[in-house]
């Protein structure tokens with residue numbers, strides 16, 4: 001069967017892999033239907049993902065149909081449509097005990113630390129599966145994982161309908177965050193340097209969009225927040241300048257959520273915070 005393999009930085013190819021004949025007792029075998037390409041997959045390709053090990057079958061945003069179930073795999077049956085939670089955690093460390101498995105000390109992510117979903121078939125433990133209704137298209141099902149990032153960011157940022165929110169970065173994750181903020185009822189402004197991405201953000205529900213290179217930027221931000229600053233800023237750009245800007249434009253008692261993993265330092269002083 002076919003698999004997308006990142007063998008080392010700069011080299012990615014469609015290769016062959018043995019079909020997974022054996023299934024653990026609490027696992028299922030999935031026929032993978034769709035998989036999204038994440039920004040972090042691009043980092044794996046370029047060699048700038050600090051967490052990955054090579055060679056790696058990539059793909060952590062994927063959906064599939066159950067083709068076989070293990071002898072003790074409860075709650076799932078052949079034909080079920082499922083999405084996969086790619087994160088597995090120890091359940092014992094401080095973060096896990098707090099219910100924050102996403103930052104487990106020995107976190108392992110399918111498609112990054114272990115082989116992922118960009119292969120025709122794969123085995124997955126039932127504890128990592130979530131059923132999706134058959135009426136949800138496979139393309140939309142593959143977007144569940146990026147939307148969990150948006151759900152996490154907005155929950156950590158305690159976004160409410162009363163908030164004036166700013167999303168820095170209108171890539172797929174920033175756009176998903178914007179859509180969840182709008183579902184909650186917040187007023188949302190999106191910042192990005194790419195006009196096509198700003199157009200898309202506007203089309204998908206952003207109240208206002210602005211290019212940070214525009215001389216109008218400060219005026220637009222001040223007008224949007226009535227000179228009060230943003231109550232919540234979510235940095236989905238992941239560059240040091242965006243993190244600095246986030247601190248700069250947040251209101252007193254506001255919240256900043258950062259989603260990138262840039263290794264470069266940013267110049268934020270204690271006084272600003």
Ligand SMILES: [Zn+2]
Pocket residue numbers: 038039040060061146
């Ligand atoms: Zn991702």
Ligand SMILES: [Zn+2]
Pocket residue numbers: 089090091092093094095096101104105106
């Ligand atoms: Zn843990």
